[in-house]
Amino acid sequence: VSQSDWAYISNDLIYVALALYALSFLSYTYETAFSLRANKISGDKHLDRSITTKSRKVASIVFLLATASLTLAVIARGISAERIPLGNMYEYSITGAMTFALAYLIIGLKFDLSWLGLPSSILILLILGSAITLLYRPSAPLVPALQSSWLVIHVSSAILSGGIFLLSNTVAGAYLWLDRIERKGERGEFAKRLPSLESLDQLSYRLVAFVFPLWTFAVISGAIWAEAAWGRYWGWDPKETWSFITWILFASYLHARVTAGWKGRKAAWLCLIAGSSYLFNYVYINVWGSGRHTYSGL
Amino acid sequence: MRTALILLLLLGIASIPGSIFPQRTQSPLKVREYFDDDPAGAKWLDRFYLFDVYGSPWFSAIYLLLFISLVGCVLPRSFHYFKEIFKAPPEAPSLLNTMEGFQVSPASLERAEAWLKKNRFRISKTGDSIAAEKGYLRETGNLLFHLSLIVVLLGIAGSSVFGMRGEAIVNVGERFINTPTNYDNLTPGRFFSLGSLPTFTIRVDNFSATYDRKTTQALDYELKVTTKESLDSSEVNQIVKVNKPLTFGSTRVYLQANGYSPLVTVRDSEGLVKFEGPVPFLPQDSNLSSIGAIKVPDMEPQIGFVSSFFPTAARDEVRGGFSTFPDLLDPRLLLSVWKGDLKMDDGVPQSIYRIDTTDMERIGLWALSIGESYSFEVGSITFNGVVPWVNLQVVSDPGKQYALIGSILAITGLLISLFIRQRRIWVREVGGKLEIAGLALNKLPGLEDEIGKMIQELGDQK
Numbered sequence: 001v002s003q004s005d006w007a008y009i010s011n012d013l014i015y016v017a018l019a020l021y022a023l024s025f026l027s028y029t030y031e032t033a034f035s036l037r038a039n040k041i042s043g044d045k046h047l048d049r050s051i052t053t054k055s056r057k058v059a060s061i062v063f064l065l066a067t068a069s070l071t072l073a074v075i076a077r078g079i080s081a082e083r084i085p086l087g088n089m090y091e092y093s094i095t096g097a098m099t100f101a102l103a104y105l106i107i108g109l110k111f112d113l114s115w116l117g118l119p120s121s122i123l124i125l126l127i128l129g130s131a132i133t134l135l136y137r138p139s140a141p142l143v144p145a146l147q148s149s150w151l152v153i154h155v156s157s158a159i160l161s162g163g164i165f166l167l168s169n170t171v172a173g174a175y176l177w178l179d180r181i182e183r184k185g186e187r188g189e190f191a192k193r194l195p196s197l198e199s200l201d202q203l204s205y206r207l208v209a210f211v212f213p214l215w216t217f218a219v220i221s222g223a224i225w226a227e228a229a230w231g232r233y234w235g236w237d238p239k240e241t242w243s244f245i246t247w248i249l250f251a252s253y254l255h256a257r258v259t260a261g262w263k264g265r266k267a268a269w270l271c272l273i274a275g276s277s278y279l280f281n282y283v284y285i286n287v288w289g290s291g292r293h294t295y296s297g298l
Numbered sequence: 299m300r301t302a303l304i305l306l307l308l309l310g311i312a313s314i315p316g317s318i319f320p321q322r323t324q325s326p327l328k329v330r331e332y333f334d335d336d337p338a339g340a341k342w343l344d345r346f347y348l349f350d351v352y353g354s355p356w357f358s359a360i361y362l363l364l365f366i367s368l369v370g371c372v373l374p375r376s377f378h379y380f381k382e383i384f385k386a387p388p389e390a391p392s393l394l395n396t397m398e399g400f401q402v403s404p405a406s407l408e409r410a411e412a413w414l415k416k417n418r419f420r421i422s423k424t425g426d427s428i429a430a431e432k433g434y435l436r437e438t439g440n441l442l443f444h445l446s447l448i449v450v451l452l453g454i455a456g457s458s459v460f461g462m463r464g465e466a467i468v469n470v471g472e473r474f475i476n477t478p479t480n481y482d483n484l485t486p487g488r489f490f491s492l493g494s495l496p497t498f499t500i501r502v503d504n505f506s507a508t509y510d511r512k513t514t515q516a517l518d519y520e521l522k523v524t525t526k527e528s529l530d531s532s533e534v535n536q537i538v539k540v541n542k543p544l545t546f547g548s549t550r551v552y553l554q555a556n557g558y559s560p561l562v563t564v565r566d567s568e569g570l571v572k573f574e575g576p577v578p579f580l581p582q583d584s585n586l587s588s589i590g591a592i593k594v595p596d597m598e599p600q601i602g603f604v605s606s607f608f609p610t611a612a613r614d615e616v617r618g619g620f621s622t623f624p625d626l627l628d629p630r631l632l633l634s635v636w637k638g639d640l641k642m643d644d645g646v647p648q649s650i651y652r653i654d655t656t657d658m659e660r661i662g663l664w665a666l667s668i669g670e671s672y673s674f675e676v677g678s679i680t681f682n683g684v685v686p687w688v689n690l691q692v693v694s695d696p697g698k699q700y701a702l703i704g705s706i707l708a709i710t711g712l713l714i715s716l717f718i719r720q721r722r723i724w725v726r727e728v729g730g731k732l733e734i735a736g737l738a739l740n741k742l743p744g745l746e747d748e749i750g751k752m753i754q755e756l757g758d759q760k
Contacts, residue, residue: 140510140513140515141510141515141517143515143516143517144516144517144518144519144539144540144541145540145541147518147539147540147541148541150541202743209716212712212716213709213712213713213716216708216709216712217709220702220705220706220709223701223705224702225541227695227698228541228542228543229540229541229552230552230554231463231543231550231552231554231691231693232463232693232695233695233698233701233702234454235323235324236313236316236317236321236323236324236351236352237324238316238317241313241314241316241317242317244310244313245310245313245314248306248307248309248310249307249310251306252303252306252307254716255303257741258740258741285317291317291324
């Protein structure tokens, strides 16, 4: 199998993953819709609910298969270019989507995250879809500035942090939405199936506390690499500036929680603001910004 | 504490405009474009230092205030933490059943004390109750994190005050001696003395760039040099790459950019050589289309060649001449010949890539391949060949070790303070039974399980 064959295999696997995620998304939607309807007419206690359990099971198995296909696609992309697939925004996006999916699955072993299946599959579909249509670049060798072992260390820690920040933001978003519902009155049929506000609040905090040191490491390893490649460890390049801002915002979030005792709504908003600065850094600075972090088109 | 946090947030907000407006230190050309497009607006922006955000007085002010406030907040806190580390846990609150993990056990107080001791809690006993605490390391981590932030800030300040950076364009075959006059541009820190530049020399022996034929993307840059630490030390052959700088003590030399220097000979009408040598041209795009200026002040009248160089030349109606590949496949030198006053004697520094042609007259226009000559009114020019040049960036950054050590300590402190569980457990004997409850100081989960385990083990011992 030649290198370009591997690139084609990778592309095909991405399409397979897209199809499977779409399927998983549909089963999650079906499950949600069915159980909502079932609950509405649930005066009848003998209603057969096996179909919801079944579709939930199908959805999570298909999600698992989709993630396997995506992981293989990322590996095949790496083989085709003979390096870690983090050389441009397309590769960063598919690897990021994979990290997000894997984080969801792994954390799901400990906490019940199946309620997050629907939003997670939508997010992954969006990331992968935009990657393959808008950001796609043919597999190519690295430019000299990226030929360093720091690429693996720096970029993978940045992307892992991003995946988990995104997850914590999804949880914080769910918190805010449920909080609004609860303030208006009772939870509806759909919302009833989601975890308590308290546990969402805790989960989102724990994810940030877990990943913040990794993000700090991503920034520091970037500085060490910049010293070797560009002759300075910090130069206020737009990407550096925004990773600094992201760091400050998440640091404030942790501080606010631990020392000032923030929790609930205020904390969730701060978490969302901090997370969007990561997203802004990723999307805006890469696509419309300038600076030294822009390589090979995107 | 709050002040420091607000200042930190403020520093974050203050750094945003620097990522929106072009910065002089990073892209001076874009700043110039800004001034050309909208002179009035740019002038106003400039008044607020929006093109030099990170060196502006207001940014430095926030930075300094943050530094002062960190010192002012961290140092007293350090004493506090330091005392805290050796302090006994505070006495049990009067109502234990309002605390976390409240449970009742039939065991005796002595047994509870033994259990706490065995599990290495720090204990203080008063009458019928015990207060115990564990995980003091967390405060140490907290302290370490904040103290190392000060080290990082000091390191950054040290870099800009005691360091220097400079750039020099060196043609292949030439030698760079590290003295101030050999730099094309040199920015010493406030307390950097130019006399203390280390006296190394670098001879550029060879530079090779490989490009992907299909995408024209660069695949590899390799610079071969012969270096000498000082004037009388022995020569060493070294290879420099983008991610592999040269190191001389605390000074490092980076390969930052590359381009081409056409080799030309200019003769006057009698055939006397008036100028000979390589002239560095400035690349304009990724295919190394370059512009440059060949100035011959020794001719009468003075002659200047406003030139373009294309390593692989192509031509179309819209763009005129351009280059389709960064390697030397079909090099071509475009010349427009001007006579008149080059204004090199009036003391105003000039760009080496440009000629001010306002008081000059154009007398010729031609394109040359290697080996060809072109004769104009008062002489001739021969295009002999091309040598590559490299841009060496020399950086002395004495603060960087401190910034690095500070960051490593900071991340260690952070890990400790986030993941070490600091918790208190109180035990009180009430009516022959033990009331047990606790407090998780950094809200990490696990306290209730721990108390449960304690109760169980106390029960097992019966």
